[in-house]
Amino acid sequence: MERTYIMVKPDGVERGLVGEIIKRFEAKGYQLTALELMHPTKEHLEEHYCDLKSKSFFPGLIQYMLSGPVVGMVWTGKEAVKTGRKLLGETNPLASLPGSIRGDFAIDVGRNICHGSDTPENAEKEIALWFPRGIKTAKRDKSIDTLIY
Ligand code: DAT
Ligand code: MG
Numbered sequence: 001m002e003r004t005y006i007m008v009k010p011d012g013v014e015r016g017l018v019g020e021i022i023k024r025f026e027a028k029g030y031q032l033t034a035l036e037l038m039h040p041t042k043e044h045l046e047e048h049y050c051d052l053k054s055k056s057f058f059p060g061l062i063q064y065m066l067s068g069p070v071v072g073m074v075w076t077g078k079e080a081v082k083t084g085r086k087l088l089g090e091t092n093p094l095a096s097l098p099g100s101i102r103g104d105f106a107i108d109v110g111r112n113i114c115h116g117s118d119t120p121e122n123a124e125k126e127i128a129l130w131f132p133r134g135i136k137t138a139k140r141d142k143s144i145d146t147l148i149y
Pocket of ligand 1: 052061090091112114
């Protein structure tokens with residue numbers, strides 16, 4: 001089953017949009033596999049965004065990402081990466097259709113409230129970077145269904 005790394009950025013956390021973003025992935029049918037409030041270091045963020053190092057907006061992006069805690073999540077399910085990005089919308093919120101998270105809640109590309117992996121390979125890299133201790137997947141014990149108190 002495919003996994004994707006979704007992160008609520010500092011502005012999304014500050015604006016109280018964590019629940020709204022979780023709600024949309026749950027409603028779509030994806031399974032929440034990991035979740036943590038984190039305070040990443042500059043070095044950690046530079047690694048996460050290493051492909052963008054040469055861009056003029058890179059220092060501003062890192063500064064913004066350091067401005068408060070983020071919520072890192074792993075969501076699992078069929079085509080989680082591609083569909084996750086559809087739920088998020090376009091990188092530039094002004095190009096995002098209403099109905100998407102960025103389309104509904106953001107205007108500026110530099111404050112686009114959420115991150116989503118762009119390929120299954122990058123998703124696994126990002127999951128390893130943000131959840132370096134691994135993710136324990138506990139199976140639900142169905143025997144409790146027969147125990148009624
Ligand atoms: P995405 O987050 O949609 O995968 P990306 O990987 O190209 O987009 O860029 C990472 C983040 O960098 C993006 O969410 C916001 C910021 N960014 C991208 N292009 C930008 C630009 N032209 N000006 C300012 N920030 C930008
Ligand atoms: Mg990206």
